[in-house]
Amino acid sequence: MSAGPGTRAGRRARAAPPVPRVSRADRFSAGDLLFEATTDLSSRPGRLVMTLLGTVIGIAALVLTLGFAHTTAQQLARQFNAFAATQLVAVPAQAQTGTDRSVTTGPLPWDAVERVQRLAGVQQAAVLAEVALPEGAAVTAVTVNDPSQAPAAPLRLFAASAHLLDTVEGTVTAGRMFDAGHDRRGDRVAVLGTRAAQRLGATRVDTQPSIFVDGVAYAVVGVFDDLAARAELLDAVVIPTGTARRDFRLSAPGEVQARIVVGSGAQVAGQTALALAPDDPDSVEVRAPAARSDLAQDVQADVNVVFLVVSGIVLLAGVVGIASVTTLSVVERTSEIGLRRALGATPRQIAGQFMTESVVVGLLGGLVGAAAGVTVLLVVCLVQGWAPVVNPLVPLGGVLLGGVVGALAGGFPAHRASRVEPVTALRGS
Incomplete structure (x- = not known):
């Protein structure tokens, strides 16, 4: 007998909704990954501190470098030698004769002051x-x-x-x-x-x-x-x-x-030669100051190179530190990984968990390092009587860079963890 709509079998078919197929990849959400990662990290505070140290120092050094660069540039603008930046001197040029002796090309006019004072700047x-x-x-x-x-x-x-x-x-x-x-x-x-x-x-x-x-x-x-x-x-x-x-x-x-006026040296120099000797500007030698911004940029660039190299070295140490500790964690937690695999976790989920732990460590190190860098900058400026100049994007960039450092450091350990076979892991434990 066929199961018609009025039969008992037909009624059971109508009453029981179809059971959706749930893939194993959907059983572990991003929230679950974050919860597992933070739970495991909080259970080992000592190791967490040692793991964070390299990233914290590197990010703090980077934030300090950029903060000091902006601050010193501002101080250089304020404490710049105003005399050297605002003084222009014009003298008769020296011409070479056939006997390799230099002679003055021509005298300056007595109304030179009136001519020069008419120039803008x-x-x-x-x-x-x-x-x-x-x-x-x-x-x-x-x-x-x-x-x-x-x-x-x-x-x-x-x-x-x-x-x-x-x-x-x-x-x-x-x-x-x-x-x-x-x-x-x-x-x-x-x-x-x-x-x-x-x-x-x-x-x-x-x-x-x-x-x-x-x-x-x-x-x-x-x-x-x-x-x-x-x-x-x-x-x-x-x-x-x-x-x-x-x-x-x-x-x-x-x-x-x-x-x-500060910064007008290059422009005024050419105009001064024309004003003093319109028929022969080359007969006047004008010594004008370099722009203040050029000097500030040169000094700032030299300082930045040193500190950025130091920051890069410390950040590299932070990457190595996170990678080493995460790899050690994979070895110590082999049995846990095998159990999770036996309960249905996919290699992708295992890799995601360790990757999330590394990124969380990096972000936390970036946050602490950025805060430490800004704090040290403020203290130094307070002691020196400087006005601190901090771009708000620098600390934010430091936190994000910490996350990138964590992601780079966690790549290899996460890949290694994803390749652990459940049977081998459980047998070894």
Whole structure:
């Protein structure tokens, strides 16, 4: 008799739903893998700490390297030698003659300051020239308090325009700097570098000191100090260019000194040569500072290479450490692997479990290392008084890199675990 829809067999067929076929690969979810991995790791805290150590140090060193790179670049920008970064000097170029001797191509114009100050990026400019004293001439000084005092000193004499100290960022320590009126009129006034003033005994202008150059008196109106460069001026007497043209027949400025905006050196250099000698720019040699960013990048690159190499070595040690401990774990847990295989776990699931354990260890090491690196950076910056600069992506990248390290380290042990045969494992246990 056939089983019709009304028969008992037909009713049982309708009441019992079909049983779906469940593959063994679907019996172990990703959540199960993560739970098994974390459970096994937490059961061996000592081994976990030793496994994490290499990754933690490597990631911390990497985060510190990148953090210090950004921080030192910022500090370099703040503490950069402002004078060296903002000073431009233009002098007559030296041309080679047929006898291999260099000669000056041509003098600079007397209106060089006006020409250069019109350029974008130039904040202040001045002309400067060393004055050749007559043979046997000496610089002496007297004061109203002691007219008989006349110490002689072999000092150098310079002529400059009124804005010299503003250009080289010098500081007037006594009196004042001569102005454009003194220069235009050719007044016999002078300012002294602090060391020259000490040698002449004329450190105070309230005593109305005067210096004598080849017997000609010049009233000292000021003393200056704190030059970041041009230290030779601290041992010199400086008079207005108009005075030097009248008294010493100064024919042309020796050089043009300009204070420029940081980073504009390359642009202003070309414009300065054209401004001073439009018919022959090559007759002017312009020395401009390198861009601050170039120096910062060079220093940062050198530091980064060293620390990145160290970080790579430590991370490699972390990979080896995780791989070694995971491989040892595979050997110790051979019987467990055989039992899991006997209960239906596939080689893929066994490999997934050990791979998950390695990735978890790597991620945990990356998290601890990134936190340690940022903490050390903050402490060092706090001690040094720096402003810490940390890209938020760096710690996040450190954590992800830890996961990658774990994945690389767990590849071989996971493959080895997946090849364990259940019968052999259970017989050996």
